Amino acid sequence: MLTSLSIKNFALIEQLDIRFSNEFSIITGETGAGKSILLGALGLVLGRRADLTSLKDKEQKCVIEAHFDIQPYALQPFFEENDLDYEETTIIRREILPSGKSRAFVNDSPVNLQELQELGDFLLDIHSQHQTRELTDEAYQLQILDALAGHQDLLQDYRARLSRYKAIRSQLKQLLSEKDALLKEQDYNSFLLEELLAANLKDGEQEELEAAFERLNNVEFIREALDKSIMIANEEQIGLIQNLKEVKATLLKIAPLSIEYQDLSDRVSSVLIEFDDIADELQRHSEALMSDPEQLELTNQKLQNIYSLQKKHQVNTVAELLEIQQSLDQKVVQADDMDSRIDTLNREETELKESLNGLAETISANRTKAAPVLIGQITEILAELGMPNARFEFDIRPSETFLPLGKDEAQLLFSANKGTSFGLLKKVASGGEMSRIMLAVKAILANYTKLPTIIFDEIDTGVSGEIAHKMGDIMKKMSRKMQVFAITHLPQIAAKGNQHYKVFKFVQGETTVSELKLLTNEERIVEIAEMLSGKDISDSARNHARSLLMD
Template sequence: MLKHLYIKNFTLIDELDIDLFKGFSVITGETGAGKSIILGAIGLLLGQRADSKAIKQGADKCVIEAQFDLSRYDMQDFFVENDIEYDADETIIRRELTAAGKSRAFINDTPVQLSMLKELGERLVDVHSQHQNLLLNKQDFQMSVVDIIADDARQLAQYQQAFNAYHTAMKELETLRDDIERNRQNLDFLQFQCDELTHANLHEGEQEELEQQSDTMAHAEDIKSALYTADNALSAEGTGVVESLRNSLSALRGIERVLPAAEEFIQRIDSTYIELKDLAQDISSQLERVDFDPAELDAVNNRLDRLYDLEKKYHVETVSELIEKRDELQRQLSNIENSDEALAELETRCQQLKTDAQKQADTLTKLRTKAARQVEKELQTRLVPLGMPNVRFSIEMTTIELGHNGQDKIAFLFSANTSTPLQPVSQVASGGEIARVMLSLKAMISGAVKLPTIIFDEIDTGVSGKIAEQMAQIMQEMGRNDRQVISITHLPQIAALGAVHYKVEKEDTAQGTTSRMRQLSADERITEIAQMLSGSDISDAAIQNAKQLLKVKR
């Protein structure tokens, strides 16, 4: 419930600081006095987009703040999920706009994104303006009315889960069918490519090995010359390093007895001698193996050319990628070969999922059908006292293909008299009739949805007299069940039934035009309603009529 509203520097409002109460309240005021401005401010609190032009001229910032009592509405889950401090008795929502175009939103002094403010706002306040009467023409709104009365949120969620699984499987089936058709059309080409890569007898690391062989064989003479030079330096008779080291060892062993240091020299030279002797043997063996064979070089280069050609043809850079391409082609051919089996398996799965979704949809339809009959009966009962003694109202449900919201299409059919056949409500109902239908629907919905505050913005358009009083009584009834109902009205019959009466006024001052809202006293209410009855010149008859409407005894 909205307990307190504070507005500063918003459009024509300098500062508004006012308490609001539970039950049924009314707001009156002349056209242009600023009632829409107050609604606009509340809209910003509910997450609507802001415009810096809404800031009062000359001000740097505007602030809109509201205090709510949520103690009866079980909303703690929202605050816990969003890590916001929860105070059931005093939840504060604030919106700040700056002339520079910046906007900030707060819930209990915690900065929040606009989307979060909107999510909470939708659970706190429902503002029903005249343009919302157009919702009555929308199929999704009509469906939502039936779903709310059916209390089928859990069943709808179960159906949507089943339908989403079916829908996903159907997309997979469609993709598989397309793939199979495309692959079958390319079967010969795919087989040719697979055969070509298979017959190429590809091996991991082959290209690198062949490139090394080719490079080695192309430089065979240089390699042989270098190895010969190294072999000669190590092993040449009389001048080779190995023979010189052997002679050094022999000489040192001859003096080992008389020169103790010779023992260390012998060990170090002996180690070097053994290493160089092995090295000389390896170089000599390598020299014997180096032999230039043009035919072998041609064979290596031809194989490399084949690999390079395949890589270019298949737009890859390595043999590994060619192998991956070959394996993918083999998988595609295998899928084509086994496609009928895979297709049949997925078709069976889709049919099972459709059957599951259909069962959930049938259950949903039953709940909606029962709720539709309830809406028909209750709405007709509510509309008769609202000046429609011969009203007929029916909810037509037709079966359509399974979709996100089930298999049902809803249409509200309406006739205000016995001579007119039932037709879609948007085609036959007048503005006043639509207003009464919407009010009756809101009254029904409010009983099923725990919405703390409902604001009606001139829902009484197109009605007057006794009908207006009946509409006010409906709003009174809505306000009795731990709910706050506020009606912005131009009709004295509605204004008189409010437990609390506010007036919006516009005043011209030296600083410019300002708008304000204040709570009226008992005497002020008499004057206000009398003025609504007779205009600016208030007659005694109007005063007496106002007192009678207010049931005031003087």
């Protein structure tokens, strides 16, 4: 319930701090005194968007803070899901800065407007004439039946399964689309894969083939270079090896004379050993070298195949071709894998569809049983509210598709007078009738669900006299199970409240200020007397006001 409200710098309100009880509270005031301002402030707490016009002083920020006792509503899961600190006395604060920016906090944790709206739905129901129209909404009508049927666990199970069912259908649609696209490409992908597999590619072989090709393609040139090198090295008189041997012999003669000569002699010996080994290697290469036109042709063909594949796939290396080969292999196999996944999802879809149909049938049967009970209770209350001939009928029809609340399509039909046929509620009920029907519905729901704090904003429009008394009695009865506020112009209803607040405005300096005040018993008598007879209060009006308060 709403325990207190603090408003600073909002519309005509400079500063307001007020506490509320958990019973039936009345709010009255002249038209334009500021009742809509109070509702506007609460609307901001519930997550309505704000703008700079909300600020009384454009240089100061606006702060609205509401305290709620949320212990009865079992809201711990909501707080956990949204990573908020749970407090039995929860504080919602809304700030509007002079820059136009808005901030919202729940127990000092920042929240976005969507989270605030979701939390607000659990806490506060501001019911105006505009909201009476929701009674004509099919989903709302089903929710009323569901409250009386008491099958919220079934609905929760149904919604969870429906969410999974929709997710599976979405996945199936996506998979089938992907499979269709894959199948269209599969022949071409298979051809490309076979072409790459036939090439029998190995990482690094391009470099090896290119080297082998150069070697085979230049046999004569290589042999000529090798033979000439061998000749220079091994010429009997002037070959390099012979000359190095002579240098070595010469240095050996002077090596004992100095360490430097010894080092030079050792280095020449090392060079001679190394060059001798080089000469042997040159000889082996020369002997191994032979012309092989067939191998040259095979090597060239292999290289040309690689170059052709690289050009086709727009890459430069065999490693990249191997990556493409692996990707194509996965695509070709993927279609087969998709079939398995599609089969699994199809089975789950079928199972969910069967369970959803079963749940929907049970929910529909429960609603069918609850409908006459609801109609009986509504007509009983409406008879007290001056509509003795009101008749209702629920037209519940099965749907071919799964809907958010089952497979029922429902319409609440209404007849206000004897001898008239039933028609759609939204077409045949007047504004005053809709208000009374909605009050009856809210009164019934209070017995079946934990409704949040409810504010009736002039739901009594269009009624008076004894009917107003009855409406006040119904709202007072509702307040035994929940916190109820009624903004009213009717003295009969105002007198039913446990507390009575008056909204008024006055001029302070150069500005107009709006205030909300809790009235004393004497002040209530004056206020109700004014509602009965106007500003010039007669003794009879006072006495009438006292008698209303004593009822």
